[in-house]
Amino acid sequence: MAGARRVKTPGAAGKRALSTDPARFEPLDRGFYERPVLTVARDCIGKLLVHQSGRTRLVARIVEAEAYRGPQDRAAHSYGGRRTKRTEPMFGRAGHAYVFFIYGMHWNFNLVTSKIGEPHAVLIRAVEPVEGVELMAKRRQVARDRREISNGPGKLCQALGISGKHTGIDLCKPPLFLADGAKLSITRRPRVGIDYAEDWVAKPWRFYATKSEYVSKPR
DNA sequence: TGAATGATTTACT
DNA sequence: GTAAATCATTCAA
Numbered sequence: 001m002a003g004a005r006r007v008k009t010p011g012a013a014g015k016r017a018l019s020t021d022p023a024r025f026e027p028l029d030r031g032f033y034e035r036p037v038l039t040v041a042r043d044c045i046g047k048l049l050v051h052q053s054g055r056t057r058l059v060a061r062i063v064e065a066e067a068y069r070g071p072q073d074r075a076a077h078s079y080g081g082r083r084t085k086r087t088e089p090m091f092g093r094a095g096h097a098y099v100f101f102i103y104g105m106h107w108n109f110n111l112v113t114s115k116i117g118e119p120h121a122v123l124i125r126a127v128e129p130v131e132g133v134e135l136m137a138k139r140r141q142v143a144r145d146r147r148e149i150s151n152g153p154g155k156l157c158q159a160l161g162i163s164g165k166h167t168g169i170d171l172c173k174p175p176l177f178l179a180d181g182a183k184l185s186i187t188r189r190p191r192v193g194i195d196y197a198e199d200w201v202a203k204p205w206r207f208y209a210t211k212s213e214y215v216s217k218p219r
Numbered sequence: 220t221g222a223a224t225g226a227t228t229t230a231c232t
Numbered sequence: 233g234t235a236a237a238t239c240a241t242t243c244a245a
Binding site for chain 1: 224
């Protein structure tokens with residue numbers, strides 16, 4: 001697994017180290033997020049999303065992401081500079097999470113990018129399970145070898161246990177962060193599910209791993 | 220206070 | 233292919 005650094009586990013912590021694998025993943029630093037949103041969206045593909053809760057660790061490879069560039073972007077929640085309690089994290093510092101609830105039943109997970117005051121974010125739309133598949137399958141109520149476990153923005157949140165309590169948290173440290181991963185072949189296409197956004201619909205701001213079986217299917 | 224709606228998923232025809 | 237599920241957030245009044 002390229003980039004997932006293996007470091008020596010500190011003595012005392014070694015005993016209660018994460019059960020499945022002693023390898024540790026280092027959070028990407030804030031500089032990764034403090035770049036233009038399209039660049040971050042593209043560079044997310046192949047990175048690892050790590051969620052530690054208690055002594056359980058879930059790891060998944062990001063294979064699909066979309067850029068949302070408010071306030072100009074009609075498809076973005078921050079369109080027109082709309083700054084509310086919900087969208088507040090997007091106006092803050094890069095490297096934090098923006099998690100929102102949609103359609104009465106699903107959570108969606110975003111990375112805040114760019115500069116403070118620029119409400120730009122990257123929606124993570126699909127991941128491939130890397131570690132902790134059993135728990136993900138249990139949460140999703142599907143077999144562990146089915147791509148339906150995480151091939152959609154709402155599905156991956158359910159699988160990884162991401163919800164509203166994570167909105168606004170810092171992604172540059174545990175329990176939730178990105179780590180380096182493999183470099184994958186990337187395809188660029190228009191975004192999904194934003195038909196109302198007029199001429200912004202056609203912008204090719206969706207990036208995905210060309211070969212991945214876990215990329216979501218447009219409606 | 221109330222009504223409209225959505226960066227989705229699922230089940231059903 | 234179409235539609236239902238289901239509710240926080242938002243905006244109008």
